[in-house]
Amino acid sequence: MIDLRSDTVTQPTEAMRKAMANAPVGDDVYGDDPSVNRLQQRAAEMLGFEDALFTTSGTQANLLALMSHCDRGDEYICGQQAHNYKYEAGGAAVLGSIQPQPIANNLDGTLPLDQVVAAIKPNDIHFPRTKLLSLENTIGGKVLPQSYLAEAQQLAFYHGLKIHLDGARIANAAVAQGLKIADIAQHFDSVSVCLSKGLCAPVGSLLLGDEHFISRARRWRKMLGGGMRQAGILAAAAEIALTEQVExxxxxxxxxxxxxxxxxxxxxxxxxxxxxxxxxxxxxxxxxxxxxxxxxxxxxxxxxxxxxxxxxxxxxxxxxxxxxxxxxxxxxxxxxx
Incomplete structure (x- = not known):
């Protein structure tokens, strides 16, 4: 069959299958799976972050990001069409007690930054605490301009917000602009990257951020049932996705x-x-x-x-x-x- 439903249907490459069969493994919950550790270190270096965490899916990576940036009763601002608002089963609200504040996306996928500013809640006991701005790139296949990301980053910094990127297809955005993935990631405190879409890994996403953030995310991952044991079998394919499938x-x-x-x-x-x-x-x-x-x-x-x-x-x-x-x-x- 010619399957045009999604790039999630990609089959792993022959190199991935061989790497999976021969991957050195340990117990990742103990932190001693060499293949997972190598993937995380390599991804962090490649995207310009202190640390990275291998997760089961993009949905899990985004949820871990929201729960690591926000506490119960906090709020994140996102687009009406954002995957982590519309298509991830309300996990932030259900599991994190985090309130989403959606804003209508512009036709090009961006969020109107004046409306983002207007949505930030004042420091008042009547309101949730606005902690995070979440963007998506690509969104509906559309690439967010680098100039816009810089403006959004500046806005978040000025208003004391963290800024997260659902970068499920960040590699597509980078290739479309002739950039490195790190050129896009530099505008964010955290980034999720899906490896099982166009990059062809069978399973898995990465979450990247600083060491403290990833430490929090690792704890949440365990609580949510995402602690895997000999996960190096999957990480071996994921590393090939990140290093051989982007271009x-x-x-x-x-x-x-x-x-x-x-x-x-x-x-x-x-x-x-x-x-x-x-x-x-x-x-x-x-x-x-x-x-x-x-x-x-x-x-x-x-x-x-x-x-x-x-x-x-x-x-x-x-x-x-x-x-x-x-x-x-x-x-x-x-x-x-």
Whole structure:
């Protein structure tokens, strides 16, 4: 199957499978798994932080960040479309007793900084304590400009807030701008990085910050059931994801651009296509959606369809696959009355 539902479906590379089979391991809860320790040290150096923590998922990494920056009754400011607000089961509120303060995202994914300032609560017993500003990059495939990140960092510093980045796809943002990941990460007190999306690791995310922050996060991780034992088997693949799969993301971006260009040749779709990094969004009539999904499935193509189509390119989608998807879509629309 050509699976365009998400880059979470990527298969680990052969190098990852070999590394997993041969990884030296220990007990990571005791802190003596050499493969985990090497991954964490290498990630911290690569992104410019004091320390790093290997976690089971991006959701866990973000939750650990929120719980490590904030105490019970505190508040974090984020976007209405932020993953750690909208798509992570309310973990901050349920498990951390932390109140989210969402703000509507601009069309480019940024948060209007004047509204961020207005949302910061005064030092008054009637209000939760605003402790954290949380951004996401990429968000909906969109890259936040470096100049905006610098402004957000300055705002957070001026108002005494910490600033966290949900960097699930920070590597895509870096590649799209011709930057190093550290160039983006430098604007934040903490960053989460997902290794199991476009970077192809089978499991795992990283949380990065200073030593005190990571020490708090490690304790929360244990409490939340995230303390793993011989986790080096997973860390071995995660290290390859971080060191060998980042530059390859440019291929995914090129395939997404080619997919968007091909679909734009279809009159019924041309006006409703957006492409950002490795994601193509397509507006389509709701009445046609079920039959298009079924037609694509019959041709061995899986897509994600809700209010719009989101087509995600990744390592396991080739340029030939992209052309096949375009051809099937053209044939589908050509048969419409």
């Amino acid at each position: 390859r993301l440019a291929d995914d971006h090129a395939n997404a651009a080619a997919l968007a260009a091909g679909l734009a040749e279809i009159d019924e779709l041309a006006a409703g296509i957006e492409v950002h990094t490795n994601m193509v969004f397509v507006q389509i009539s709701p009445e046609l959606m079920p039959s298009l999904v079924e037609t694509l499935y019959e041709q061995g193509i899986l897509i994600s369809a809700a209010k719009q189509l989101r087509l995600v390119t990744h390592k396991d989608v080739s340029s030939a696959d992209v052309q096949l998807v375009v051809n099937v879509c053209k044939a589908f629309f050509s048969r419409l009355p």
